Amino acid sequence: MKRREFLSLTTTMAAGALASSAFKPAKAAGKELRILTWEGYADDQWVKAFEQKTGSTVSISYTGSVDEIFAKMTASGGADFDVIAIETSSYKRLTQEKLLQPVDLAKVPQSSNLLPAFRSVSAIIFDGKPYAVPFAWGSIPLIYSTDTFKTAPDSWSILWDPKYKGRIIVMDDANNAIVTTALLLGFKDPFNLSADQFLQVKAKLLEQKANVASYYAGFDDGVSIFAQGGIDLMMSMGEPQAPMLRSRGANVGLTIPKEGAIGWIDCWAISAKARDTELAHAWVDAMLEKAVGTYISEKTGYGNTTNGDANEKIGLTYSDRLVFLQAPEDFGRRIELWNEIKATPVQQ
Amino acid sequence: MMTVVSAELADTSVGPPRWLASPGKIVVRLLVYGVPTVMILAPLMSFLAYSFLEQKDNIVTGHLTLANYAAFFQSGSYLYVFFGTVKLAFVVATVALFLGYIISYLIWRLEGSTRYLLLLLSALPLVMNYVVKIYAMRSILGFNGFLNSFLMASGIINAPSKLFIFNQTAVMLAMAVIYLPFGILPIFLALERIPQSLLSAAADLGAKPGQIFLTVILPLSLPGSIAGALFVMVIALGDYLTPQMVGGSEGFTFGRAIWSQFGMAFNWPFGAALAVVLLVTVIALIGLASLIARKARLG
Numbered sequence: 001m002k003r004r005e006f007l008s009l010t011t012t013m014a015a016g017a018l019a020s021s022a023f024k025p026a027k028a029a030g031k032e033l034r035i036l037t038w039e040g041y042a043d044d045q046w047v048k049a050f051e052q053k054t055g056s057t058v059s060i061s062y063t064g065s066v067d068e069i070f071a072k073m074t075a076s077g078g079a080d081f082d083v084i085a086i087e088t089s090s091y092k093r094l095t096q097e098k099l100l101q102p103v104d105l106a107k108v109p110q111s112s113n114l115l116p117a118f119r120s121v122s123a124i125i126f127d128g129k130p131y132a133v134p135f136a137w138g139s140i141p142l143i144y145s146t147d148t149f150k151t152a153p154d155s156w157s158i159l160w161d162p163k164y165k166g167r168i169i170v171m172d173d174a175n176n177a178i179v180t181t182a183l184l185l186g187f188k189d190p191f192n193l194s195a196d197q198f199l200q201v202k203a204k205l206l207e208q209k210a211n212v213a214s215y216y217a218g219f220d221d222g223v224s225i226f227a228q229g230g231i232d233l234m235m236s237m238g239e240p241q242a243p244m245l246r247s248r249g250a251n252v253g254l255t256i257p258k259e260g261a262i263g264w265i266d267c268w269a270i271s272a273k274a275r276d277t278e279l280a281h282a283w284v285d286a287m288l289e290k291a292v293g294t295y296i297s298e299k300t301g302y303g304n305t306t307n308g309d310a311n312e313k314i315g316l317t318y319s320d321r322l323v324f325l326q327a328p329e330d331f332g333r334r335i336e337l338w339n340e341i342k343a344t345p346v347q348q
Numbered sequence: 349m350m351t352v353v354s355a356e357l358a359d360t361s362v363g364p365p366r367w368l369a370s371p372g373k374i375v376v377r378l379l380v381y382g383v384p385t386v387m388i389l390a391p392l393m394s395f396l397a398y399s400f401l402e403q404k405d406n407i408v409t410g411h412l413t414l415a416n417y418a419a420f421f422q423s424g425s426y427l428y429v430f431f432g433t434v435k436l437a438f439v440v441a442t443v444a445l446f447l448g449y450i451i452s453y454l455i456w457r458l459e460g461s462t463r464y465l466l467l468l469l470s471a472l473p474l475v476m477n478y479v480v481k482i483y484a485m486r487s488i489l490g491f492n493g494f495l496n497s498f499l500m501a502s503g504i505i506n507a508p509s510k511l512f513i514f515n516q517t518a519v520m521l522a523m524a525v526i527y528l529p530f531g532i533l534p535i536f537l538a539l540e541r542i543p544q545s546l547l548s549a550a551a552d553l554g555a556k557p558g559q560i561f562l563t564v565i566l567p568l569s570l571p572g573s574i575a576g577a578l579f580v581m582v583i584a585l586g587d588y589l590t591p592q593m594v595g596g597s598e599g600f601t602f603g604r605a606i607w608s609q610f611g612m613a614f615n616w617p618f619g620a621a622l623a624v625v626l627l628v629t630v631i632a633l634i635g636l637a638s639l640i641a642r643k644a645r646l647g
Binding site (some may be wrong): 065066067070089096121166170174175212213214215224229230231331332338339341342343344345 | 405406407423425426428429432483488490491492508510514527568589592593595596597598599600604605608609610611612613614615618
């Protein structure tokens, strides 16, 4: 997901510095687990517990982007890492390039902790075998100003309403814009659009452009534009934008419109060339402890996949209304379409 | 100085021949040529190579192809964005030349320490982070920004206006402000190179201040100033963040188009081809700038 790429340059640089630790020689004695993940997904408290329990050492490499994960995994055919955490739409490509191995759920007893909505996510099942285990989730919701809207808008079509011309911001992300528009248009499979559906989405997004004040570049950018005033609606980049806006004095609400919204799930997966598959499975299992899930929700504001109460506490009660991201038919074509939209001058 | 040089020459004439350098010299030479090769040339070459590779189903096949370039030249939207970006950079460079010349000239005419103090002040924004500058510009031009509050307080407008943000005007303003220091410095240097004696001679021969400016100062400083402006254009060409952040829905530039081919698109060969197009444009501009600068030096 791009949402993290923008968080801040310093984080990326720090992550880069940490990532270089991957090149350190492996420790000779004892078992070692090599993890490639996002910051916040391998925190000290559960890493330490895992090390003690299994008598292993854990080496963590942080990543700043999905690109980086692919580059690092393909460079060695997956031999450099044992487990990775990545978002659902990447699995088609990862399994195509044979960089992952299926997860043996018999070795992950705590998978019984998984909430029903996360037990059979189709985007991570190939040939009937699960290739990952869901860990954290969130959505691409609609954020609105409660000063303007007394009740939450119930449809994405509000972003096309000329009444709010120039008072709308939309994230600059091809796939999210296209999938959300496809949901609004009622297409059954927003990840596999026909040529005709592509044309309809394009026309619809061009129509929206006249309303859009700005296609914002990232998490903080969206918050900063909205908080400065003059904006009523935003296709957001994720739940944490709402509390960020409130802390900056904006009165906002967050809603999942009736057409549904995009959901993303970060899942743990095991590299095809994991050195110690038992240990890798043990890590995946440990990540499904309810305590870990609770911590994820409390700390990051994202949903977890094991503790429903913790999700409810932070307002993430709508996992069943989300359309979880899958690999689209052709990413290049979607980027192409989005670039065309951005390159077309607004028809007044 | 002379004696040192001759001593060195004498030393090498009796020692081993010059080309048989000492290990220390080899190391130095490796550093001098090796570091730029590894750090700059190799990455450039790798993306040049990438731009000729074929990609099918998200996987680079390794076959050579011109399809990436063909895709650029055949696509209406990428060409449109490319020329739009060149135009934007040109306007920014022109503004930087015009405003930069006025400011540099005024500083140059000053005497004593105030002159260098002002020059330093005008270059000070260069030490500030560029993203911070964009945010600063946005909080000046924005809806509840400084400009709007000022206009409202002075009674010129009743409600905050969106005229200053999220449009082409905002992009021009923000980029002109951010890139102005890059214009001021080379223009000041061009003015500084004019020998004082020429101005005195012109004055002695009875030229009025206006005449001196038009016939002596301007012709002598213009080539260097234009070269400076071309460098501003080069920097502005690659900047996609400023237009994105203040330009609103029209803030799409070529750099962002290149960026979009990486990330989730995974189309590195096409992204590399777009980057090569931009690189060639930039090299042509730098070539032009150095040509103008050299002509100016030779008179």
